[in-house]
Structures are given as C-alpha cells and as structure tokens.
Amino acid sequence: MSSAATGMELVDLSIRIPLPGTPRRWVYPARDISLPFHAGSITAIVGESGCGKSVLALAAMGLLPAGTQTSGSIFARDIDVLAATESELRNVRGRGVGLIPQSAATHLTPVRTIGSTMAESLAIHGFPARPIDIAHLLRTVELDAETARRYPHEVSGGMAQRVLIALTCALEPTILVADEPTSALDADTAALVRRQLRDQANRGAAVVLITHDLVAARAAADHVAVMYAGQILETGPARVALRAPAHDYTRALLAALPENGLIPPPGTPSSLVDPHPAVCPWHQRVGVSCSAASLSAVGADHLVACDSAARC
Ligand SMILES: [Zn+2]
Structure with missing residues (x-):
C-alpha cells in the first residue's frame, strides 16, 4: 500500500x-x-x-x-x-469490503421477509440483531419498521435499494x-x-x-x-x-x-x-x-x- x-x-x-x-x-x-x-x-x-x-x-x-x-x-x-x-x-x-449492487431487489431472498433477511445477514457478520435494531436500521434510510414484515415483491425498487444500503452500511x-x-x-x-x-x-x-x-x-x-x-x-x-x-x-x-x-x-x-x-x-x-x-x-x-x- x-x-x-x-x-x-x-x-x-x-x-x-x-x-x-x-x-x-x-x-x-x-x-x-x-x-x-x-x-x-x-x-x-x-x-x-x-x-x-x-x-x-x-x-x-x-x-x-x-x-x-x-x-x-x-x-x-x-x-x-x-x-x-x-x-x-x-x-x-x-x-x-461492502457492496451496494445495481439491482438491490435481486439480492433480497424472495421467500423471506425483509426483516428476516436483514437479521440473518447481520448475524453472519457477527451482529446479532433484535427487531428493535432492524427497526432502527430501517429508520436510517427513512423506512418505517413495518417494512421488516414485508416480502421483497411487496416493496418498490427504491425501497429495496434503501434496505440494501442500510444493511451494507450497518x-x-x-x-x-x-x-x-x-x-x-x-x-x-x-x-x-x-x-x-x-x-x-x-x-x-x-x-x-x-x-x-x-x-x-x-x-x-x-x-x-x-x-x-x-x-x-x-x-x-x-x-x-x-x-x-x-x-x-x-x-x-x-x-x-x-x-x-x-x-x-x-x-x-x-x-x-x-x-x-x-x-x-x-x-x-x-x-x-x-x-x-x-x-x-x-x-x-x-x-x-x-x-x-x-x-x-
Ligand atoms: Zn489516446
């Protein structure tokens, strides 16, 4: 370097x-x-x-x-x-190295709620997350806590991109x-x-x-x-x-x-x-x-x- x-x-x-x-x-x-x-x-x-x-x-x-x-x-x-x-x-x-990809929606697991995907991803990297932590992360990208209960197909591309950014930056x-x-x-x-x-x-x-x-x-x-x-x-x-x-x-x-x-x-x-x-x-x-x-x-x-x- x-x-x-x-x-x-x-x-x-x-x-x-x-x-x-x-x-x-x-x-x-x-x-x-x-x-x-x-x-x-x-x-x-x-x-x-x-x-x-x-x-x-x-x-x-x-x-x-x-x-x-x-x-x-x-x-x-x-x-x-x-x-x-x-x-x-x-x-x-x-x-x-964190990556915010071009098409966020394809990086979310379609059969699982957004909150469950977020919790699993954080746990893999050593951050066990409670629902209140997920809600806080969603707020950092101006999404409400209810978003955690939704499936990827239920949110817009912009919302999916916000979720990916919250997760990557966390x-x-x-x-x-x-x-x-x-x-x-x-x-x-x-x-x-x-x-x-x-x-x-x-x-x-x-x-x-x-x-x-x-x-x-x-x-x-x-x-x-x-x-x-x-x-x-x-x-x-x-x-x-x-x-x-x-x-x-x-x-x-x-x-x-x-x-x-x-x-x-x-x-x-x-x-x-x-x-x-x-x-x-x-x-x-x-x-x-x-x-x-x-x-x-x-x-x-x-x-x-x-x-x-x-x-x-
Ligand atoms: Zn030249």
Whole structure:
C-alpha cells in the first residue's frame, strides 16, 4: 500500500474474461490500472456503459467469473484480494469490503421477509440483531419498521435499494463499493443514497462510486477516475477533472450533459474484445493518432493518459 490513508489500491491491474462460446477470444475490462482509493473520501469511477467499470466492483469483492485471468493486485484491508483464499475472502466481504449492487431487489431472498433477511445477514457478520435494531436500521434510510414484515415483491425498487444500503452500511465496511446506486431511483432516494455514502466516508471508509452519471459523480465525489475501454484516461480531484478536464474524452462526456447541449461522444464505443495493446481505443474511435501513452501528471494529483497532441 502506498500510504496509511489508502483504503484500497489497484496496482497494475489487468483482467481478462473468456468470451462465451469462443475458445481463444477474451474480453479485457481492465488493462494496467493503478488507482488508489483514499480512506475518508469518495472516489467516482465514471465512463460510458460497457467500459469495464462494474467488473472492478466484482473484482474488489473477489467475485470475478470462473475462467477469468488477472495480473497485478487489488489491496484491500492489507490483503491482495486476487491472491486470497476463499476463506480469506469471506472475512473481507461485508465488514472489509461492502457492496451496494445495481439491482438491490435481486439480492433480497424472495421467500423471506425483509426483516428476516436483514437479521440473518447481520448475524453472519457477527451482529446479532433484535427487531428493535432492524427497526432502527430501517429508520436510517427513512423506512418505517413495518417494512421488516414485508416480502421483497411487496416493496418498490427504491425501497429495496434503501434496505440494501442500510444493511451494507450497518456493517461499517472499511471499503464501500456502490455500483450505479442511484440509477432508476427517485430524486429523494438518490439524495438519501448520496448522504449515506458521505456519512460512510466521514466515518473513515474508502467509498468507491461507480457511475455513468457525471452529474451524480460531481455532486458526490472528492476524486474521480475516468474510464474508457478498460483503461483510466484521467484521474484527479473531482472539482478539477470534472470542471477543467485535461483529456478530450472527459470533455466529450461533459458535452453529453443536458446543461451542455446533450452532444453525444462521437463514434461508437470501442469493443473490449482482444484490443490491440499498442492502440489507444478512444483516439482510434475518433480517428486521431495516439500512441496510447500512460498516465502522467498535469497538476497536483491530476493525471492524464495519451499523447498531449492527441488529447487537444
Ligand atoms: Zn489516446
């Protein structure tokens, strides 16, 4: 780990997953990613759908699909998740690394009440919970105690997401990974999720917010990493990188926001299947020559990839 204040760190991380139905073709959702996630702050990983960012959430939990090959490391709670045994991973998940998934409803057991699922999950992680504790947890996400008696199919997607957040945050994980936690939620629930993430960071957690929504990232994050086709193209303080970006891909993402005229990024997103190692996928997409130079500093804690001439 590079510093005591780093909650999680990706070091030269590359991931390749076999392309289903093909014996020798691979999907590369992460290529040579080195990225710290600081304790006590929120780091957003932003990029278009399909850029590989959700695979990073699975990797941090040690939940990559069978047949996946990796190199590099993911340091979390002083262990390398990629080299850990299944029993070490069980200790890391929950109180070490907590995950708020994209679709909360599918993570609740359909045949059991929400209260019973919550009590069991807390007990597994060493927190025996009484009904009054469950009621208290539900109140932290502005749900009434009656919710504990309901089944997952009886609540909305937003309510299910609130339940999952209450449960994940109750374990006070050292590292909290939230994968598109506010997509498809009403504005009140989205605001509540952002407050919960900030509370967790204030408690000292390293919070990783994975999102395609730059407005959400700008509202919530202290640091940002901009990801494209399995690579980080820009990283830095959110107030710098999302207001005065140094990479043309970040500028293209910002141009797609409603406030900037909804101009979509040019071209079509690059495939993650068997990319050429020496070709920059973003600049290939927009027809600009680039030797795919790795990240270098352009300011304090502000790093940017690609040839300087290409990213103008
Ligand atoms: Zn480039």
